[in-house]
Amino acid sequence: MSDWDFLHDMHSSGYSPQQIADAAACGYNPWEWQPVDEEDLQETDPCASPELVAVFERLVETAASYRDLTGRYMQIWGELGELYAEVTYGIRRHKPNTPGSDGKLGNDYIEVKTISPEKSTTEVQVKRAGNFNKLLVVRISGDFQFEARMLDRKRIPKGEGTHAKVEWANMPGTVKPGEA
Numbered sequence: 247m248s249d250w251d252f253l254h255d256m257h258s259s260g261y262s263p264q265q266i267a268d269a270a271a272c273g274y275n276p277w278e279w280q281p282v283d284e285e286d287l288q289e290t291d292p293c294a295s296p297e298l299v300a301v302f303e304r305l306v307e308t309a310a311s312y313r314d315l316t317g318r319y320m321q322i323w324g325e326l327g328e329l330y331a332e333v334t335y336g337i338r339r340h341k342p343n344t345p346g347s348d349g350k351l352g353n354d355y356i357e358v359k360t361i362s363p364e365k366s367t368t369e370v371q372v373k374r375a376g377n378f379n380k381l382l383v384v385r386i387s388g389d390f391q392f393e394a395r396m397l398d399r400k401r402i403p404k405g406e407g408t409h410a411k412v413e414w415a416n417m418p419g420t421v422k423p424g425e426a
Contacts, residue, residue, distance in 0.1 A: 257296075266296045294333040302329045310390050319364055327360030327384035330392050337382070346377030354379045361414060363388040368414035372402065385414060395419065 256266050309320045328348055331337045337356050339349040347355040357378040359370035363386060370383055381397045395417040402410050 263296060267294060294336065298329075299333050302326075302333050305329070306390050319362070323360045323362040323364075323386060324358075326386060328358045330384050331356070331358045331382055331394065334392075334394070335382070348378075351380070356380050356382050358382050358384060359412075361385040369411050370414075371409040371411055374408060374410050381412065383412065383414060383417060 305322065305326060309322060309326070312318070312320050328337075328339060332339055332349070335351060337349040337351045337358070340347065348358040349356050355378040357372055357376055357380070359372060359381065361368055361370060361383060368385070370381075372381055379399050381399065381402065382394055383397070384392060384394045386392055395414065397412060397417050402412060404410075
C-alpha cells in the first residue's frame with residue numbers, strides 16, 4: 247500500500263471531494279485523527295486537489311516502475327520534491343521560473359530542495375540571495391519513501407559565497423503535515 251492509497255479508500259467509502267482534498271493536503275488518514283473544528287480546518291488552507299494528488303501518485307509509481315524495469319532512476323527529483331511539498335503541506339507553488347523561492351505557505355516564502363537516492367551526500371545547496379524565509383528539504387529514499395525537514399532561513403549557516411550548504415542531519419526532525 248502506498249502512502250496515498252487511503253485517498254482512494256476514502257473515495258470508495260463515500261467521502262466528499264472536499265474531505266478527500268483536506269486529507270490529501272494534510273497527508274493523513276481521516277479515521278486516525280481526532281475531531282477538528284471546521285474553522286481550524288479552514289485556517290490551515292488545504293490546497294491539494296485530489297487530481298493533483300493522483301498525478302503525484304502516478305509519477306511516483308511510474309518512476310518506481312521505470313527503476314524496476316531499467317535499473318535507472320528517472321531524473322524528476324526536483325519536481326517530485328516540490329509536488330510532495332505542495333500535496334503534503336499545502337505549499338502554493340509559484341509560476342515556473344519565478345526567481346527567489348518555489349512557493350508560499352501562509353506568509354512564508356518557501357525554497358524546496360530535494361535529496362535524491364542517487365545523491366552521495368545528504369546536504370543541499372541553497373542560494374544566499376534567494377527570496378525565502380524557510381527552507382524545506384525533501385528526502386526521497388531508494389524505495390520512493392518521502393520525508394521532509396524545514397529550517398528557518400535565519401538558522402542557515404552564515405558565510406561567504408553565493409551558496410550556503412545545509413546538512414540533513416543538522417536540520418530539526420521530520421516535518422509532519424500541519425506543522426509546516
